[in-house]
Structure formats: structure tokens, C-alpha cells
Amino acid sequence: MPILSVSVHFLPDNVTVEAQIGEGLLNVAERAGITIPTGCLMGSCHACEVEIAELGDRCCCISSVPPGYPQLTINLFSDPTW
Numbered sequence: 128m129p130i131l132s133v134s135v136h137f138l139p140d141n142v143t144v145e146a147q148i149g150e151g152l153l154n155v156a157e158r159a160g161i162t163i164p165t166g167c168l169m170g171s172c173h174a175c176e177v178e179i180a181e182l183g184d185r186c187c188c189i190s191s192v193p194p195g196y197p198q199l200t201i202n203l204f205s206d207p208t209w
């Protein structure tokens with residue numbers, strides 16, 4: 128039974144939303160009420176880079192929810208207290 132829905136957990140806001148495989152990460156974040164800073168939207172400036180616990184660093188503007196993970200934890204770097 129393939130996994131079609133992925134639970135995406137955003138930190139440090141601690142918000143979780145359900146996402147579909149193939150859905151763009153910026154869309155998922157927007158639905159979660161999370162604003163990810165963007166610049167070029169082409170994968171070159173890295174303004175939108177986040178750390179995904181299961182995958183490593185990714186640029187949200189060119190990344191979508193991958194198949195094969197029941198959940199993803201996305202960590203935004205923007206919290207200055209870290």
C-alpha cells in the first residue's frame with residue numbers, strides 16, 4: 128500500500144499539516160501558515176533553504192514532498208535564538 132499522505136512537521140513553530148506526495152514544499156508551508164523566505168524561486172540563491180531531518184538541506188522552492196516517507200520534519204533556520 129503506497130503512502131499517499133505525508134505528515135509534515137514544521138519547527139520551530141511546531142505546526143503539523145498533511146501533505147500529498149509531489150506537493151511543493153512552499154505550498155505545504157503556506158498551508159501550515161508558515162512563511163519561508165524566498166528570493167530567486169529557481170534554486171540558486173538558497174534563501175528558502177531549510178533542514179529536513181529525513182533528507183538534509185533542501186531549497187523549498189524547487190523541492191516537493193518525496194515518496195517513501197510517512198512524515199517529514201522541516202526545521203527553519205530563521206529562529207535567532209538557536
Ligand code: FES
Nearest residue numbers: 166167168173188
Ligand atoms: S528562492 Fe532562491 S533557492 Fe529558493
